[in-house]
Amino acid sequence: ALLNGLCKVGKINEAEVLFHEIMYRDLPADLVTFNTIIDGYCRIGNIDKAFTVKEEMIKKDVSPDTITYNILIRGLCKLGRAQNSMHLLDELIEKKLKPDIFTYNTLLDGLCKLDDRRGAEQLFKYMFENDVLPNVLTYNILIDRYCKDGYLEEAFKLMEDMKNNGISPTTVTYTTLVCGLCKTGQLEEANALFKDMLDKGLPQNVVSYSALIHGFCLHSRMQEAVALLKEMEGKCLVPN
């Protein structure tokens, strides 16, 4: 817990000192401790040290679990190495561990961010075949990819799919779509969808406002952008 606290505030160096102390004195370290420090390294992009710690835990007879793999997979994905992380998925399965929804979402996001929509679609099918059902994040990730590719129709179709599967869209879902509509110049639609969030009882946060404001700015509609900024301040949302 202490290590996690340090890692979260970007104090990986302090966490590192503490971790070395634990290793040096041969103090007991459990699975969560190892996972936490591995995640700390991944978050600063030091994937090599993350893997080194994975080796260390094995030496201490602590077996990596699905969360360990999820953390490493995410670390690789954030470095744009989603392909490498697919090998980790294979390793995870070889070790008789079960990939969970976090594993799939992380991989899907990594593939999507590499513009590999095909790969993502394949993995999406694969997860169904392995009895892992998509959650709201899974849909959000895919919707984002379709939006960025300009396939707004497909994106909206996915939102319908998620509803049909009993999953409610969130602020992130709407913001993603608002952003997609802005990028394709469909500002009126974006504005309408943004308003829709309120009717659906979803909070409009700083990110949703920013997406729409940015859309208006890109299309030189400054007066509307400023109006939104004021509206946002009126809601005590702090512009960043």
Add this chain to the structure above:
RNA sequence: GUUCCAACG
């Protein structure tokens, strides 16, 4: 107690 998604930068 540890892991997954959206704007701008």
